[in-house]
Amino acid sequence: MIYKIAVKDARYKLDGNAGSDAIHRDPVYSYAVTQLADDSGITGTGFAFTLGEGNDLVCKAAEYYAQKLVGKDIEETMADFGTLFKQLSDDQQFRWLGPHKGVVHLALASVTNACYDLWAKKKGLPLWKLLADLSPEAVVNTLDFSYLEDALTKEQAIVLLTEQQAGKATRGGILKTGYPGYDTSVGWFNYSDEKVRENCKKAIVAGFTAMKLKVGSADPERDIRRAHIVREVAGADVKVMLDANQQWNLPDAISICKKLTDVNPYWIEEPTHPDDVLAHRKLAREIAPVKLALGEHVPNKVIFKNYLQAEAAAFVQVDAVRVGGVSEFLTVSLLCKKFGIPVVPHVGDMGQLHQHLVLFNHIAMGHEALFLEHIPHLQKHFVHPANVKNGVYETPQEAGSSCELIGITI
Structure with missing residues (x-):
């Protein structure tokens, strides 16, 4: 069970002119880091990427999402994570700020990624192996297909993954x-x-x-x-x-x-x-x-x-x-x-x-x-x-x- 959460603002100044592009001339590579502590002694870590001063805004939003996970079992959570992802991304307190973009969506990324990290650590597996070993149905249950139904349904996604099993x-x-x-x-x-x-x-x-x-x-x-x-x-x-x-x-x-x-x-x-x-x-x-x-x-x-x-x-x-x-x-x-x-x-x-x-x-x-x-x-x-x-x-x-x-x- 997740019993404790923490969100940290991590910023790293780059050396020389590294990271510079046509828009971002002096970037500070930054992570809004979410940590989820499980009562088994394992901590899941996830983050979203920003370039500096806005990082604290993402951290504040990530704290809001992460608190909703306290008391949840990670195995049960990931068995139907697609439903939880939709609930969080449509949260009425934050949806107006997006929907599904900007600070609030970056915050959701940080929390979501911590969930996947904790899940893989609980299984004792690198994330690639955990995902690759899942059945098509189990993979799809971690996803949210809302607003995609005209292009890809949940059922079509299961078929697509099933077709790839042989290779x-x-x-x-x-x-x-x-x-x-x-x-x-x-x-x-x-x-x-x-x-x-x-x-x-x-x-x-x-x-x-x-x-x-x-x-x-x-x-x-x-x-x-x-x-x-x-x-x-x-x-x-x-x-x-x-x-x-x-x-x-x-x-x-x-x-x-x-x-x-x-x-x-x-x-x-x-x-x-x-x-x-x-x-x-x-x-x-x-x-x-x-x-x-x-x-x-x-x-x-x-x-x-x-x-x-x-x-x-x-x-x-x-x-x-x-x-x-x-x-x-x-x-x-x-x-x-x-x-x-x-x-x-x-x-x-x-x-x-x-x-x-x-x-x-x-x-x-x-x-x-x-x-x-x-x-x-x-x-x-x-x-x-x-x-x-x-x-x-x-x-x-x-x-x-x-x-x-x-x-x-x-």
């Missing part, structure tokens, strides 16, 4: 080989051209076969020049992604994206405002065959549904510390599987939680194992940091979701 053993081979990563730190926005060039060389030596550059400069020629630097160093066979972090309006996005096609980008990420589904659809058609990736700032399953229905995204970057946590992440992954779109998460968690979720997506859901973003800057703060060697995430073996932070205790 689980074969796809489980990835547990030995590891899940591929890509280096997102070669080209932070405020890095000099020389540092971008140096970082690209280091990434190749480290075994990465894909890397990402931040674009969205006031002068598009800067973006074009730096993109060519990355392509020159990386060579033709390395995947190069470009991330504008929502900087452009639609006319500028069309113009600049067309100029960037010379470097053969694997995708162009977050080109314009994340709420503007129709702008992304128009842009996707204008710059095809160059593909769009998005999802870092898409707050919930309904908007992801709209993007998929509009055929506006070729890659979905749903983030379990941005949407309503693991539950909503898995719901969006099922939607993407239904629509045939790959899931390549944004990693506000630095890949800690998502290394578990992409393994489940591949093994149990049949998603292609493309790669997972790798950001190393907070590695020293985790009890069990993600282990990336030769450009590959090694499979985590510790019980839980790898989200415990050093020095954060209940």
